[in-house]
Amino acid sequence: MTSNVLHFHTDAEIHKAAETARQTFRSGITKPLKYRRHQLEQLWRLIDDNTDLIIEALKKDLHKHKNETVLGELVPAKEEINDALEHLEEWAKDEKVVPALINRVGVTCLKRKEPKGATLIISPWNYPFFLTIGPLVGAIAAGCTAVIKPSEVAPHSANVMTDLFARYLDNSAYIVINGAAQETTKLLEYKWDHIFYTGNGTVAKIIMRAAAQHLTSLTLELGGKSPAVIDEHANMTVAAKRIAFGKSFNAGQTCVAPDYVLITAKAQDKFIKELKKAFEELYSKNPQNSTDYGRIINNRHFHRLSKVLHENKSGEIVIGGQTDEKDLYIAPTVIANVDRDDKLMEDELFGPLLPMIQVADVDDAIEYINSKDEPLALYIFSSNKKFANKVMDSTRSGAILVNDTLMHVAEGNLPFGGTGPSGMGSYHGKKSFDAFSHERSTMVKDLNPVSEAAMSVRYAPYNDTNLKVARLVLESVPRFKKSFVLKHFKWIVFALIFGIGFKRFA
């Protein structure tokens, strides 16, 4: 099966890809750092050499402006690659661990950073390049092989990735497979050593269920309804501008877009006025004519959004509301005074619709947020530390951003991921490397008869003396039960152990 742009792979091709990824991993070629470094450099060149091609593909798929492509996809992707290249040795080297005293004698403890194996990366349509390359950087850096399944919903991007990955990367280690639900189901039948999925919760449950069959570890980057809580004393002009920007970027099709707003009645009117001004500044009075404003990805999502916009039982549209099916255009739209259980408040909107819910105060806002699933991001607009801290400390979310939207994604040193239904695991920077690695705890001892003697207390035949001595050595006395004498007695005990040990073993 095939769409008219993208060729879908057959079962045989999928089987071959899975087998190849597994065999290549077993061959060990992806393990040397030199190899990984080379593949990462190739990935960087892939982006650098083909920027125009990629911009073109995203324009076709999402009417994405060049600036959003460069700043929202390509530059962050390159940053991830640079980060990995700069820190690869540091991330991959054995990490020494210092154990408790008894275990320090004649033992080396360390954590080896080893690749998990052959992995599967499934990416979405909204930031198709960044959300494919980001995880792929982790897989390559960690020494894994990967089968990559880009979203067929952004077919031009998928095509470009298929072609470029084949040309720039080692085809025996990184293989692109294209398809839709059927092909993905087939891919999930195979035994992977890790699955990295970015997308929605419904599909994630299917993926996790499939992963359970093989006890495969997962990273799930999902979504949810990310709220923006507004302190009525905050600077409304700035808050409105930042929220308007965050909501309209990629026409609202961002997993961390501010989904809805919580605001008091007192501040509402001013906020709406500022929002209106903000949208006009960004896209002029008619966003449909602005080259900077994006489009809805396809008919299905367009209809989904129109439906939820026109079937809402509460609230009034105070900004925007215009739609154009042929152009897959939906204006930046704000709906005020929405009921808490309105259809607009059920699922993640993932589009340029911004419902506003009235709250009595910050406690009311907190209660509402806590009544729903943990979101991927939580935005707090306030210059009052107490207000912000209260919201932070009483809620849960993947991330928190105070006084702005979206920006935390670009901070490569912060883990990016959800909690609860918004996701499991995280990545970006070193976390990407970690997601695809296994920390193999390793202890190295010698077979020295002296250390053997020292340890003999642990062997049978067990008796009360052995037990007492072993306890004294292994245990620390808790501070709340501490006795000064006992603390220093340990050193005499060490001598005792050697004595007993020599007697028994030598």
Place this chain on the structure above:
Amino acid sequence: MSELTYTPIDDIPQIVQELRATFLTGLTRPLAYRKEQLKGLHNLIAENEALFKESVYRDLRKPPQELMAGETGAIRQEAIDAIKHLDQWAAPQSVKTTLLNRMNKPHIRKTPLGTVLIIGAWNLPINLLLAPAVGAIAAGNCVILKPSEVSTHTAALLTRLLPKYLDPRSVRIINGAAAETTVLLEQKFDHMFYTGSGNIGKVIMAAAAKQLTPVTLELGGKSPAFVSKDVDIAVAARRLTFGKLFNTGQACIAPDYLIVERGIEQELVKEMKLAIQEFYGASPQTSQSYGRIINKNHFNRLKRLLDTTRGEIVVGGDTQEDDLYIAPTIVLDVKLDDPLMEAEIFGPILPIWVVDTINEGIEYVNRNDQPLALYVYTHNMKLADHILENTRSGGAVINDSLIQFMVTALPFGGTGPSGIGNYHGKRTFDIFSHERATLVKNLGMQKALTISYPPYTEKKTSWLDWLLFDKVKYADNAILKGKL
């Protein structure tokens, strides 16, 4: 004798709901609260050593020293370490960043997950239930404990003692078997921690998938021990014997089978026989230091292995059903298709596979599921490295057995079918926490931000690129120039 009462199935959803509601009140968030709970957990063990001695003896005939080293001592230490380090573990972690972002103070806040489920196992009925609990409580979660019903006496004892030491608003025990566990798995949890078999692990993960609940699965597998020719046989023999027979072989990281280089197997068997005698005397069945098989099911399973193996039983082999006793047993010259090589043994039977080259052993290990532990006995560190480089396993120990479990600074867990995630020490705290990425900006400096906003221009784009990101230019691909 304490009988174990199963929790009525109808009560289960309500108990979980109560804890979920407690979490939202914020009760478990203050560090002072968590420390008190941890002290309670410490004292639960410390003040009842005699009672636990009796309960595990009844369950497994576990000798007191093994109870202390593997269970009660370890839990007390975990609690002490958690109390000592909680402030540090729970503190927000600042993150290094670019100059531009520094004023936004990026940091990571450690947030509790919510309400978590911990399912224990029967072989270490105290440790495998309470070690995760230490981290879960330290991280600020509400906890449901489900001890294994197979270790009945210990489960009953824990149920009786728990409410005297821990606040029942945030920590509860639920008892039961398959039916009760099924209902438990249908409830909404923010993390499920399971220790046990891979088959049940799959069931747990499938149940977790329904609500996208993250899991930690501590499973098992056949942990191989490589023994090379150059080894000090006497020392290796003692350490292997210790590792195999601790808890009567019923440990997830027991050396399951040996891969021995041809030439030393007879000497190794001789030394192991001596070690067994030294540890347990001429008749292990009468030794106070040797345990028993947990129940008839497992006894029968192990007896069947002894009856059907095609290897040569060179040490032990005797059993007594009404005593659930199986002697320390070594089976020599086992072939790869032997019944003993099919599944994790989890008992005091040690098959020895003799190989001509270590690489044969490596290939075999790689053809099968990644084990939880991998042991190498050798003086040759290059060989040890070669084996580690070419295999995968949860953890690895060169020249000893089991000790990786004791070093809480080393994360303990499997990879592939031997498990997902790991824990012990700070890592337990981490797995029961969410690392919440946080950025705090102020509402000033808006003009500076307009550079990122529409209307987009070429000028804006280049400025922003220059401001935010490094400029690196890599030379052309050396491979294509034949230079690599």
